[in-house]
Each structure stands twice: as C-alpha cells, then as structure tokens.
Amino acid sequence: MIEIERKFLVTSNNFKNLAFKSTRIIQGFLNRDPERTVRIRLKDDIGVLTVKGKSSTNGLSRFEWEKEISKQDAESLFKLCEKGIIDKMRYEVKVESHIFEIDEFFGDNEGLIMAEVELQNENESFKNPDWLGEEVTGNIKYYNSQLSKQPYKTWQL
Template sequence: MVEIERKFIVDKEEVANIIRNKEGKAIIQAYLTESTEISVRVRKKGDKGFLTIKGKSEGIRRVEFEYEIPAQDVEQMLAAMPLPRVEKTRYEVEYAGKCWEIDWFHGENEGLVLAEVELTHEAESIAIPPWVSKEVSNDARYFNQYLAFHPFKTWANR
C-alpha cells in the first residue's frame, strides 16, 4: 500500500479552539529501527495495537504496511524494552471535504502540534485550513520516527 500525505505545523491556539469539544485518541508508538530507509513501529491507538512498516519517503509518498496485533503485545513490548517512543493525542477534523488528523504531542515532544492530511494522489489539490502555519511534509525532523529518537524538547532552534 502507498501512503501519500502532507504534514503541517499549526497555530496551537486556533487548533485548541477547534478541538476543544472533540474526543481524541491516545497514541503511543515505539520504534524498532532508526534507519532512514525503513521505519518499523508498534503502536497502541485507543484499545487497539498495530505493527507498521514504512519505506523511505519519496516526496510525500511512501510504501506502508500496517497490521493489527493484540494491544497487550504492544503494552508488553513498551514495558519490557527501552524503545524510543512518541506519545500524542490525535483529533480528527473535517475541512473542505478532507479529514485532517491533528496530533497534539506529549512527553518529550510536548509543545509540538502537527496536522496531516492523506491524499489520493500526489498532485491532488486541497484547501489549506486557516489554522495551518507552515508545511513540513519534506522535513524529516517532523517524522514521528525522528521525533522518537530526537525529541522536540531537545531541538535548539524550534
């Protein structure tokens, strides 16, 4: 399967107003690799577990395979192994016919809020919400895998 998505930094205050009455899903994901060629992670999203393998990004597209696994397996891996992780709450917001996923980061990535939107093809035109401030789709520092190994709180120039 191919994932095509764009990623943006958002205005935290405006987004906070938008998600105020929405229920988000807690996500904890841990990475088994630090390679730029492949990403292998386990994720607990709500009460479900997933194993995800992603290939190297080519622009805004990359190969992705995701498999549901028992949530207890993810919990045991997180407890038993010192895996670099990302913790966030995900909110879904509809804008101009697209579902935008807003990730409000916690822990070592506290202070970072990103929005992602999945596309059907790379040239798809989308309406950009007014609460978006900067596109970071091709900036690897904003990939979750990078954030797990190099948390946002440690960045000198945020």
C-alpha cells in the same frame, strides 16, 4: 499500499473545537532504519504494527503496511523498542472532503503540534484551514521516528 500525505505545523488550538474524534496514541520503534521503519502503536486500547518504506525524494509518498494486533501484544513489543517513546493525542478534523489528523505531542515533544492530510495523488488540492501553518513535508526532523531520537524539547529554536 502507497501513502501520500503532506505535513504542516499548527499555529493555534482552534482545531480542537472542530474535531469529531480524538485518540491517545503511544508509539515506539522496533527499527528506525532510513530504508524502513517498524513501529508499534497503542491507539487507545488497539494495537497496531506498521512497516513504512523510504520516503520519495519530495517526501510526499512512501510504502506503508499496517496490521492490527492485540493490546497485550503491543505492550509486549514495547519492551523491545528502541529508546524514545512518542506520546500524543490525535484529533481528526474534516475540512471539506479531506480529514486532517492533528497530533498534539506530550513528554519530550510537548509544544509541538503537527497536522497531516492524506491525498489520493501528489497533485491533489485541498483547503488550508486557518490554523494550518508552515509545511514540513519531507523534513525528516518532523518524522515520529526522528522525534523519538531527537525530541522537540532538545531543538535549538
């Protein structure tokens, strides 16, 4: 269950007209240890418990395990989460054979829009849509676990 993905900043809202799906996501972290993170998500009305391992040196891959849980269980677990809840809308856009997941953040992370694309291997190529900006793969300040501690609005831009 190794996840391989690349992350990018998004330069415009042009992706919204191309999205085939959008989902509201609320997430909190039970554990933000650098060796492993444990998060709770509500994706619309579906709860998800996720455990992620430490990222590879280049930031492209890491272990990921997910389990669907009830909305009620997710809401109960939010009460145990560390400070800092992430609120975002996720848009899914198909670009050739890949699906980009674009997150538009709200609350303390408002103004940040990031895209990620999952790959089968670290050297896999993909088409860069015109709204894709700077690559931020491996930059931990863009990890959701970090955004919950040091939100985008607090950054010195």
